[in-house]
Amino acid sequence: MLSSLLGYGLFGLDFDLSWLHVTAVIGAALATQLVCSRLWKLPRFDPLSALISGIGLCTLLRTNGIAPAVFAASLAIASKFVLRIRGKHVYNPTNLALILMLVAGAGWISPGQYGHFAFAALAMVCMGLTVVTRAARTDVTLSFLISYAAILFTRSLWLGEPLSIPIHRLQSGLLLQFAFNMISDPKTTPDSRAGRVLFGSLVAFGAGLVQFVLFRTNGPVWSLAAVTLLVPLIDRWLPGPRYEWTPTTARTGGSKPAGNLATAGTHPHAGAAAPAPAIP
Amino acid sequence: MKRPLLTLLLLATWPVASHAFCGFYVASGDAKLFNKASQVALVRDGDRTVLTMANDFSGEPKEFAIVVPVPTVLEKSQIHIADKALIDHLDAFSAPRLVEYWDPDPCMVAKEERFMLQNAAPAAKMSADLAGIRGHSLGVTIEARYTVGEYDILILSAKQSGGLEQWLTENGYRIPTGASRVLGGYIKQGMKFFVAKVNLKEQRKLGFTYLRPIQVAFESPKFVLPIRLGMVNADGAQELFVYALTRKGRVETVNYRTVKLPSDQDVPEFVKDEFADFYRSLFGNQVRQQGMEVVFTEYAWDMGWCDPCASDPLSASELRGLGCFWLSDDVSRGGGQTPFITRLHVRYDAAHFPEDLVFQETSDRTNFQGRYVIRHEWKGEGDCPGAREYRASLAERRAREARNLAELTGWRLERIRNKMAVTADWSRPEDRQRWWERIWKN
Numbered sequence: 001m002l003s004s005l006l007g008y009g010l011f012g013l014d015f016d017l018s019w020l021h022v023t024a025v026i027g028a029a030l031a032t033q034l035v036c037s038r039l040w041k042l043p044r045f046d047p048l049s050a051l052i053s054g055i056g057l058c059t060l061l062r063t064n065g066i067a068p069a070v071f072a073a074s075l076a077i078a079s080k081f082v083l084r085i086r087g088k089h090v091y092n093p094t095n096l097a098l099i100l101m102l103v104a105g106a107g108w109i110s111p112g113q114y115g116h117f118a119f120a121a122l123a124m125v126c127m128g129l130t131v132v133t134r135a136a137r138t139d140v141t142l143s144f145l146i147s148y149a150a151i152l153f154t155r156s157l158w159l160g161e162p163l164s165i166p167i168h169r170l171q172s173g174l175l176l177q178f179a180f181n182m183i184s185d186p187k188t189t190p191d192s193r194a195g196r197v198l199f200g201s202l203v204a205f206g207a208g209l210v211q212f213v214l215f216r217t218n219g220p221v222w223s224l225a226a227v228t229l230l231v232p233l234i235d236r237w238l239p240g241p242r243y244e245w246t247p248t249t250a251r252t253g254g255s256k257p258a259g260n261l262a263t264a265g266t267h268p269h270a271g272a273a274a275p276a277p278a279i280p
Numbered sequence: 281m282k283r284p285l286l287t288l289l290l291l292a293t294w295p296v297a298s299h300a301f302c303g304f305y306v307a308s309g310d311a312k313l314f315n316k317a318s319q320v321a322l323v324r325d326g327d328r329t330v331l332t333m334a335n336d337f338s339g340e341p342k343e344f345a346i347v348v349p350v351p352t353v354l355e356k357s358q359i360h361i362a363d364k365a366l367i368d369h370l371d372a373f374s375a376p377r378l379v380e381y382w383d384p385d386p387c388m389v390a391k392e393e394r395f396m397l398q399n400a401a402p403a404a405k406m407s408a409d410l411a412g413i414r415g416h417s418l419g420v421t422i423e424a425r426y427t428v429g430e431y432d433i434l435i436l437s438a439k440q441s442g443g444l445e446q447w448l449t450e451n452g453y454r455i456p457t458g459a460s461r462v463l464g465g466y467i468k469q470g471m472k473f474f475v476a477k478v479n480l481k482e483q484r485k486l487g488f489t490y491l492r493p494i495q496v497a498f499e500s501p502k503f504v505l506p507i508r509l510g511m512v513n514a515d516g517a518q519e520l521f522v523y524a525l526t527r528k529g530r531v532e533t534v535n536y537r538t539v540k541l542p543s544d545q546d547v548p549e550f551v552k553d554e555f556a557d558f559y560r561s562l563f564g565n566q567v568r569q570q571g572m573e574v575v576f577t578e579y580a581w582d583m584g585w586c587d588p589c590a591s592d593p594l595s596a597s598e599l600r601g602l603g604c605f606w607l608s609d610d611v612s613r614g615g616g617q618t619p620f621i622t623r624l625h626v627r628y629d630a631a632h633f634p635e636d637l638v639f640q641e642t643s644d645r646t647n648f649q650g651r652y653v654i655r656h657e658w659k660g661e662g663d664c665p666g667a668r669e670y671r672a673s674l675a676e677r678r679a680r681e682a683r684n685l686a687e688l689t690g691w692r693l694e695r696i697r698n699k700m701a702v703t704a705d706w707s708r709p710e711d712r713q714r715w716w717e718r719i720w721k722n
Contacts (some may be wrong), residue, residue: 016646062642062644064643064644064645064646105528105643106643107643108640108642108643108644110532110534110538110642111534111535111640112532112533112534112535112536112537112538113537114537115536115537115573115574116536116537116573158468159464159465159468159469160441160461160464160465160468161465162634164634165634165635168535168634168635169535169635172535214501215500215501215502215503215504216501217534217638217640
């Protein structure tokens with residue numbers, strides 16, 4: 001889905017992205033994954049997650065020149081290996097790189113870049129793909145979207161605005177990319193379903209706060225960065241089975257999707273004692 | 281007599297003038313270019329905003345009134361009346377431009393190029409006694425009342441839209457049906473209302489025959505241009521030009537897609553004579569192609585220079601006049617970071633633009649300009665192999681230029697071909713003249 005978004009952006013919407021830019025960013029993500037896999041002595045090099053982060057950054061992060069984007073891609077992947085709590089990486093790598101680049105003023109996100117889709121059509125495609133590829137984390141996406149929609153509609157109803165306003169805000173292509181490809185990252189969301197639903201709602205609440213109280217842009221991205229810090233607390237409060245990224249299982253198991261819910265740590269507090277999950 | 285309520289986006293007609301510059305005069309046209317257009321200069325740095333609103337209201341000054349939602353109560357010193365020439369200059373500097381080149385003599389080794397510019401700028405021709413006690417009973421508070429230049433200005437706050445609507449009606453403002461609902465949304469967000477009308481006595485004293493742009497300076501995290509009020513009574517689509525001046529880089533809308541106007545294309549020579557028409561058709565066609573859902577970037581450039589220049593860059597004092605507070609008039613003391621200008625152009629209506637425009641400043645300093653090129657054919661009599669090759673290539677070039685033009689403007693290819701005075705295969709009789717026919721032209 002990310003690849004099709006990138007393709008749509010490049011060919012359909014004429015993003016200011018060169019092939020060199022795309023290749024360099026994805027290449028940097030893969031190279032960092034390779035180097036870190038060696039340094040951390042992982043049994044195998046798994047390119048999938050790095051590829052997802054690389055494409056995600058290509059579609060979201062805009063920079064002056066290629067160098068800052070390459071730096072961001074390396075930063076994103078390296079963060080997975082460095083920033084870990086109880087064997088679980090803390091930040092969604094794309095989200096962290098975006099935040100650091102925004103704070104440093106080295107890049108920007110164009111929230112309006114996809115324009116506004118026929119919401120229902122796109123949502124169905126997203127849902128379909130999500131069900132196929134990442135059934136385990138649909139709950140966090142739905143929780144976020146429903147909460148965010150509730151905030152938008154409630155605010156507009158209170159202000160007496162026509163409903164075309166919240167609908168227009170929901171039809172943002174970037175919002176959907178965030179909901180289906182960033183917040184749903186199985187490695188950085190809480191372990192239990194209840195925890196994930198809470199997490200999705202908190203991110204939506206934070207996004208509303210950034211947009212309507214602080215009047216800043218990219219609310220969901222900032223909110224996710226802040227709420228991610230609460231994940232260890234949510235996991236402690238609402239424990240659940242740990243997610244493990246098991247491409248080997250997917251390949252050998254045939255019918256299982258690439259990302260599935262495994263029970264690597266049968267007890268949520270047994271993170272250190274349980275076999276270390278593979279780093280995506 | 282009631283004043284028609286004009287909101288931030290004033291209904292106006294906009295005469296076009298093609299400007300001559302760089303020493304070459306190009307024919308001007310006085311056709312109307314864009315109707316119902318308004319121009320806004322938006323200086324923004326951090327949370328500081330200076331808004332300059334220009335209009336070319338052409339009716340009786342006593343009928344003029346403007347209501348703009350603003351985030352804070354403004355003091356008198358936060359309001360200023362600007363010189364209209366500032367907006368005109370910004371417009372001329374950032375307008376799409378036509379560049380002319382003359383093909384060199386293919387028989388000559390040394391090539392000489394000249395170019396001339398034509399500016400299709402819609403040259404910015406965009407130009408109380410109030411009952412406080414009554415206001416109180418309607419929940420309307422007159423927060424402040426000033427006379428600045430030729431304008432009487434009120435800053436109002438209100439508790440509910442019905443009261444504000446009634447107060448405005450009772451005080452001679454003609455409120456369009458449906459405004460109340462929009463006003464209500466702004467009231468609940470804690471916005472105040474900047475209301476201005478012309479003080480005829482002051483205007484006579486000052487001697488201005490036109491209405492000068494109003495400027496307001498305020499600090500607020502909101503980087504928004506309220507367009508909803510202006511659409512309440514709009515009859516059809518409206519046109520808005522925003523000249524954003526920032527320190528870091530390009531400005532774009534975050535709740536609508538911002539796209540660059542197609543640029544750097546070769547078009548047939550006759551476009552020179554109808555550049556205003558070309559620009560209007562080009563813009564209209566692009567709006568149609570994008571389903572009227574996007575905001576167009578027509579210019580994005582560091583104000584320290586230009587290439588080619590459609591007009592001289594604005595001086596430091598002009599930029600300060602527009603609100604670039606970080607600039608010093610004294611260049612010898614460093615002057616300060618030259619602003620980056622972004623010219624945004626949007627045609628909008630309520631169906632396609634339900635929300636106010638929300639902006640963000642990016643760190644993008646990539647230069648962009650709406651630039652169109654005409655190449656004058658070489659009409660020499662030389663008959664060297666280079667000349668023969670050149671003449672043989674002209675038909676294909678004309679076809680390409682015509683296709684570019686058709687794609688940009690939506691004009692029919694047949695019409696373009698007629699205007700270019702070429703045959704069906706894009707050639708002209710003189711392309712095939714033999715050498716002796718070139719000697720004795722009669």
